[in-house]
Ligand SMILES: Cc1cc2nc3c(=O)[nH]c(=O)nc-3n(C[C@H](O)[C@H](O)[C@H](O)COP(=O)(O)OP(=O)(O)OC[C@H]3O[C@@H](n4cnc5c(N)ncnc54)[C@H](O)[C@@H]3O)c2cc1C
C-alpha cells in the first residue's frame with residue numbers, strides 16, 4: 001500500500017498546499033482484444049473491440065492524484081485528447097473520484113499533438129501537477145510526458161512508483177533498469193505513473209451516480225501539423241507450431257537451443 | 265549525420281548504449297554519413313564509443329551532468345544535435361532514453377518514434393517499424409520532419425564491435441539550472457536487469473510456493489539468466505515486484521525466455537511475446553502458452569527443471 005505522508009506543517013497556509021492536479025487519460029483496446037486492421041491495413045478494426053481506460057492512467061496516476069487531493073485539498077481534473085467515444089472513460093474517471101473533465105475534441109495524429117493540446121490547457125488553467133500513465137498500452141510510446149514537460153519547461157519524473165509530498169517538496173521514486181532512483185522536486189512537475197504508485201480503486205454506485213452531473217467540458221483543438229504518421233500496420237507471422245520435446249529428453253532441448261535456435 | 269546519445273553507468277558504456285551505437289552506425293552506413301557519439305557526465309572511456317562505429321565522440325564532462333535529469337540532458341543532446349547538424353538522433357529505449365526522447369524532439373521540432381525494431385527505410389524520407397498493441401502487431405511510422413529522434417528497443421540489435429577508440433572532443437553546452445535533486449540510486453546488485461537480460465527464466469503459480477524457487481534459481485544461475493515471474497506470484501509476495509513481467513509489469517524481449525508453470529494468459533504474453541525464442545514447461549498440454557512457444561515440454565516442472573539444469577551443465581562440460 002502506498003501511504004500518504006503529506007503532513008501539514010503547523011502555521012503553514014493550508015490554502016497554499018492545495019494541489020490542482022491534471023490527469024491525462026487515454027482509451028486503449030482491452031489487452032484481450034483480438035487485433036485486426038482495416039482500410040488496407042491503415043486503421044485498427046474496432047469491430048468487437050472493447051475499449052478501457054489505459055491501466056496506468058486509471059490505477060496509478062488517477063488514484064494517486066485523488067489521494068493527494070484528499071490529504072491536502074485541491075482539485076483533480078481529467079483531460080483526454082480524443083473524440084466523443086472518450087466521454088465514457090472520462091465518466092468512469094469521474095466516477096472513481098475526479099472533480100471534472102476536459103475533452104479536446106480531435107483524433108490526435110501523434111504524441112506531439114496530444115502533448116501540445118494538454119500543454120495549452122495547463123497554461124490556460126492553474127495546475128500544480130500533471131500526472132500521466134507511464135505509457136499507453138496500445139502504441140507503447142512513452143512519449144507524451146516528456147514532450148509535455150518540455151513544452152511547459154517543467155521537470156519530468158518518469159516511471160514513478162512512489163510519491164510523497166511534504167509541504168512543497170515531493171520525493172519521488174523512479175524505476176530505472178535494475179533499481180530505483182530517488183529524487184526531490186518541487187511542484188510544478190509532470191509525473192508518469194508506474195505500478196506501485198497507488199492501488200486500483202473500483203467506482204461505487206454513489207460515484208457512478210455523481211459522475212453523471214460532474215462537468216465535462218468539450219474544447220475545440222488547435223490547428224497544427226503532425227510530426228509522425230502511423231502509415232500502416234502488419235500482423236506478425238503466425239508462429240509455426242510449438243516443437244514438443246519429451247520430459248526425459250533435456251539434452252535434446254539443449255542441443256536444439258544451441259544449434260537450431262542459436263540462443264545458448 | 266547520426267548523433268547517438270550513449271548511456272553510461274558508473275562511467276562505463278552500458279549495453280543499451282552499445283546497442284544504440286550499433287544502430288546509429290548501421291543507420292549512418294545506410295544514409296551514407298557518419299555517426300557521432302555523445303557522452304554526458306563522468307565517463308571512464310568515452311573514446312570506447314569508437315569501437316561500435318562512432319567516428320568521433322563529444323564528451324560533456326560538466327559535473328552538472330553527473331546525475332540524471334531529463335531537462336538538463338535533453339538540452340545537452342539537442343545542443344549537440346544542432347552543432348553536428350544531425351538528421352537522426354538515436355538513443356536507447358531505456359528508462360532514461362524514454363524520458364529524454366520526447367524532450368529532445370520538442371526542442372528540435374523533430375518527429376519522434378520510440379522503441380523501433382529495425383533500421384528505417386530511407387527511400388522516401390524516413391519510415392521505421394515498431395511493435396504496437398503489446399506486441400500483437402507492427403506499425404510502420406513515417407517521420408514527417410527533417411530531423412528524426414529514434415529510441416531503439418532493447419535487444420533489437422546485437423552490439424557489434426567494428427573499430428577502435430575514436431577521438432574525443434570536449435563539449436560544453438549551455439545548461440539550464442537543475443530542478444530535480446537526485447538523492448540516491450538503489451541498485452539490485454550483481455544481476456543483469458530484466459530489460460537488458462538476454463536469457464530470462466520465469467516461473468508462475470505452478471511453483472506452488474516461494475520455498476520451491478531453488479530449482480528456478482539454479483537453472484538461471486547455470487544459464488547466466490535473470491529471473492522473472494508472473495503477476496500473481498509477485499502479488500502474493502512469493503517474489504519481489506521488480507520480477508513481475510507482463511502488461512502491468514515490465515515488458516521484455518530477451519533472446520531466450522523460459523516459462524515454468526505459467527499458463528500464458530494474454531496479459532502475461534503482452535510483456536514477453538517479443539522474446540526471440542520461448543520455451544514453455546507446463547504439465548497441462550492445453551496451457552495457452554504452448555501456442556506462443558517455440559519449444560515445449562509437457563511435464564511436471566519439479567522433474568523437468570532439474571533435468572534441464574543438469575543437461576546444460578553436461579553440455580558445458582563437453583566443450
Ligand atoms: C488487467 C490485468 C492485467 C494483468 N497483468 C498481468 C501481468 O502483467 N503479468 C502476468 O503475469 N499476469 C497478469 N495478469 C494476470 C493473468 O491474467 C493471469 O491470471 C496470470 O498471468 C496467471 O499467472 P500464472 O500463469 O502464474 O498462474 P496460473 O494461471 O494459475 O497458471 C499456473 C500454470 O502452472 C501449471 N502447473 C501447475 N503445476 C505444475 C507442475 N507441477 N508442473 C508444470 N506446470 C504446472 C498449470 O498447468 C498452469 O498452466 C493480469 C490480469 C488482468 C485482468
Ligand SMILES: Nc1ncnc2c1ncn2[C@@H]1O[C@H](COP(=O)(O)O)[C@@H](O)[C@H]1O
Nearest residue numbers: 024025081132133135136141142143144
Ligand atoms: N490522447 C490522450 N489524451 C490524454 N492523455 C493522453 C493521451 N495520450 C496519451 N496520454 C497520456 O500520456 C501517457 C503516456 O502515453 P504515451 O506517450 O502515448 O505512451 C498516457 O498514459 C496518458 O496518461
